[in-house]
Amino acid sequence: MQSAAVLCADIGGSFIKFGISRKSGQVEELARVPVPKSDSRELAEALRNLADDADASGILPIGLSTAGLVDPVTGKGLSANIPCLTGLPIAEAFSQATGRSVFAANDADCLTLAEANDGVGRGHSVVFCIIIGTGIGGGIAVDGRILRGAGGVTGEWGHGPALNTSVEIGGRQIHVPRFSCGCGQSGCVDTIGGARGIEKLHELFHGEERSSHRIIEDWQAKDAEARETIEAYLQLVADPLAVAINTVGPSIVPVGGGLASAAALIAALDEAVRARILNRLDRPLLVPAIRREDGGLMGAAVLARQGVADARAA
Ligand SMILES: [Zn+2]
Structure with a gap:
């Protein structure tokens, strides 16, 4: 049937x-x-x-x-x-x-x-799918079924006061305020993790408005300011994501949302996360979702x- x-x-x-x-x-x-x-x-x-x-x-x-x-x-x-x-x-x-x-x-x-049954997570027992788009979200599937947590809240690594308040860039410590979040808390990954978040960090560090699209492009072209922004972004997002991955135990993390199409950014985030988690993997863990x-x-x-x-x- x-x-x-x-x-x-x-x-x-x-x-x-x-x-x-x-x-x-x-x-x-x-x-x-x-x-x-x-x-x-x-x-x-x-x-x-x-x-x-x-x-x-x-x-x-x-x-x-x-x-x-x-x-x-x-x-x-x-x-x-x-x-x-x-x-x-x-x-x-x-x-x-x-x-x-x-x-x-x-x-x-x-x-x-979709990803656990008919996407990149097919064949994996524990799939932690993350969304990096306008906001940050996620979901967990075990053996092809979603885990339905209390209140329907599962895999929501984007909320909760998780962020470090300083990042190290080129030997300098830079203070990052805990921005307030729509959920009522502050310091949520949601406040800096999406495209608007990258722009917010860039403005904080360099006092300049630049689109996330351009920042990512300039980072790949080795522009010094964009590199600082993305380096900070990767530190800030990889820390709490590594904790979430250690907690959930996925063998694959499909990435959905708008930023999933920035393949180089997802690859860099994958590398940053794999350096922080307990499991040692010699293959990518974060992979762009194919059912986007x-x-x-x-x-x-x-x-x-x-x-x-x-x-x-x-
Ligand atoms: Zn929040």
Whole structure:
């Protein structure tokens, strides 16, 4: 039954991507519509229409990837980007509205499922997928299944006061303030780990605004200032990431998010992290995710198949 067709939706901050997976390892995007963010009934209606257009039989289950957390006990969402999901028992509400079985999980967890089952993590028992993009996030899969921690919070190495407050660059100690974070704490990796974070560090060290794209390019071209910025970035991010890796014990760390396309940066971060962890590896541990484009849909499809299998087994 692993290969039975399932529907899948990726509810992001702007769009619902909707698709169908006709067999394991395959997904096809069928439609993309704006997300009704503030009215859950409109969102349910949009999903029902998308599902009915894709499947006239009305029986295929839906896997949902959502921007925001999903509590594994109550099923309730918590989403800053899509306010109507907050407090909503997502799977239950959408199941009622669509008349189908619905299975929901956080978007980082869905990318983790996609990578663990049909990406670079395939064949690995413990996969710690990290997102380095606008924000910092992550998810953990064990034997192809996501680990659903308390409150839906698992693999979130981007939050918590983790950062060192000084870095050593060319023999100088440079003070880095603990920037305040959207989560209410300060010193989170999220505050400096993404593209905006690189720009923030560059401005702090050199008093100059430069785009992250340029900083990374200039670093590769051995520009002195960009090198300092990226060296500091690598120290600040590799320290807490090494602790997370020692704690989780992955044999592979797929990297998603916008900065995953900066291959040289990910390779440098991989090297910095491997120098800090207890396991000695002579191969890359951090590897760009290969499901960066369709990870939400693919992970949602995996989630739906696993949910159906679990329901049958119960
Ligand atoms: Zn935070």
